[in-house]
Amino acid sequence: MLLDNRFARDLPTLCVPCNPVAAPAPQLVFFNTALAADLGLPLPQDPAAGAALWSGNALPPGITPVAQAYSGHQFGHFSPVLGDGRALLLGERQDHDGQRRDLAFKGSGRTPFSRRGDGLAALGPMLREVLIGEGLHALGIPATRALAVATTGAPVYRDAELPGAVLTRVAASHLRVGSFQYAAAHTDRPTLQALLEHTLARHDPQQLGRADAGLHLLAAVAERQARLIAQWMGVGFVHGVMNTDNMALSGESIDFGPCAFLDAYDPARVFSSIDTHGRYAFGNQPAIAQWNLARLAEALLPLWDEAEHERVAEAATTVLQDFATRFEAHWQALQARKLGLSTPDAGLAHDWLALLHEHGVDHTAAWRALADARDQQARRLLDLFPDPADVAPWLARWQAVCAAGPTELRAVNPRVIPRNHRVEEALMAASEAGDWAPFNALLVAVRRPFDDDPALARFAEPPPAAQAARYRTFCGT
Known part of the structure; x- marks a missing residue:
């Protein structure tokens, strides 16, 4: 498995080399054959070898995992150092369309950014990443996707003892608003410039070398986020924790810890147990995206000399003010399609x-x-x-x-989404009872969201109203 380590090579001060913790008895419980084919990766032929590879026990030569550094505003409060506390970037690989994709572990153990955490992940939340990522992808919404999930054979302790697991996630990149916040807060202007050039090369190569390239990046990210949030709203998706470290510059949906889908339509609906004030409620998502973009603009400002700050700030303000117009245009166009x-x-x-x-x-x-x-x-x-x-x-x-x-x-209004109650049933059965039938059946269903197949009918049914009203999600750390 050949992977490029361009991020670590271009930006060595924004990451720390780190190896995954050994898994005592790994088993490969999920492998995304279609995604692997798109990446030109071989299918696991030997179960033991596949488990060793995707648990992190036996990485191929030449792969040096790194934990990425980033900051973030979490529920509006700035945390200057966050970083990959339980994730490791393995490297990048081109897919069949020539697009570079990151491969990263999640739940692979402690890193220098773990703080008081153990860096591990439980099986249930990693399977949630599979179902939500595949569901959003099938709905035509940009999202990170799961390539593999391997159980580790070691327990993870949260409120109870749970089976541990490692997810391999595929993303257009893992660059976030928080990446620029970290570079602005902790490094120098050349490093911030190098991060800008790396990001443009990855996502907006046509902007490389242009004057005010940082402003062009801001506008490009604003456009991608406006389109993405409109798509979320169209299917009733609630991300749940739209911190700046969870906003991907690629415009992909990322980090599916406390996410959920609306049952009864309610703009004020909140699912996350930690969102006690409704900051990330369903109807607030466009405004929060705009707020996050303002933090990106602040982090980009040091790229210019101080004499240019007033001009650049005015230009950035225009981009930010235009976000509402961008979003509304995408939202109205999407609703027109959904209404025919x-x-x-x-x-x-x-x-x-x-x-x-x-x-x-x-x-x-x-x-x-x-x-x-x-x-x-x-x-x-x-x-x-x-x-x-x-x-x-x-x-x-x-x-x-x-x-x-x-x-x-x-063709535009789905029959099946990853219904909250079905997701919970599937995760509980697999994680607690070792019964994979509900998970496998739900995975088939969410990959076919527009089908009228009678076999999928039960996955289209809403839960009882009382059950839906009391549903809560948790971050899964």
Whole structure:
């Protein structure tokens, strides 16, 4: 397995070499054959060898893992040193499209950034990374993906004793807003410039060598995040912990610890047990992305001489102010597609979501039922509301302007998402009982989100309302 170590080579002061801890009895329990083929990686032929490789016990020659350094605003409070406390970057590899992809371990043991943590991961949270990453990918939303999960044969102690595991994650990169925050806070201008050039080479090579390249990076990241957050909102995805160290400059979804999906539509819905004030509530995600981008702008400012700061700050402010416009354009265009409209209709879309909110209607089921309504089967949509009269006037308005047929609507409004209750059932069965059937069945389902296959019907069903209301997520550390 040949991997380039460009990050460590270009930015040696922003990482620390570190080896994974030995796993006493590793077993390879998940391997993403399709992703491996895209990366040109061989499939594990020998179970023992595969387990040794993807647990970190037997890395190929030439691979020197590193823990990346970064800072971060966590729930609005700046932590000057965070870094990979339980992750190791193995290196980069080109996929079949010529795009460079990072391969990294998660849960592979302590690093110099672990602080008081053990650097380990439990099996359940690593399997969550599999289900959420594959689910978002199938929905067409940029996301990091799991290549492999290996159990270690050693316990991890949290509230209880849990089986330990190592995830191998594939990402467009692991560069974050926090990467620039760390460089700005702890290094010099040449290092910050080197980080900028490395990032541009990875994600925006057309901007290399341009004047004000840092501003061009800020604008590019703002555009990617505006598109990504709109996609999250379209499927009811709540990231749960949008700290600056969890905002990837690539525009990919990353770190799926306390994430969840809406059941009943509610802009104020919070799932994460540690988000006690609702900072990262579903409806707050666009504003939080803009706030994080402002922190990126601050970290980029030292690239210019002090005499240029006022001009650059004004230009960066314009980019930040434009973020709301960027997001709204993506959001309105996405809602138009989901509603089957030839042009956006903000009023119609607003009134639809207001109806879902007012009546506590399931987000995914309601959008999907629009396809049935176009297929002369409006009963499924009407039955989602306490009284069909609640939605009938809006339905008449929509049917008068909808330009799409049911097939088109079914291609953009998923039937299956990684439902919270199904994810928990699958993780509990695999982690606590060693029963992999629920996990494997759910993985098949989330990889086919738009299918009407009757075999997937149970994965499209919302949970009981009381169960959905009390659902909480945890960071999984």
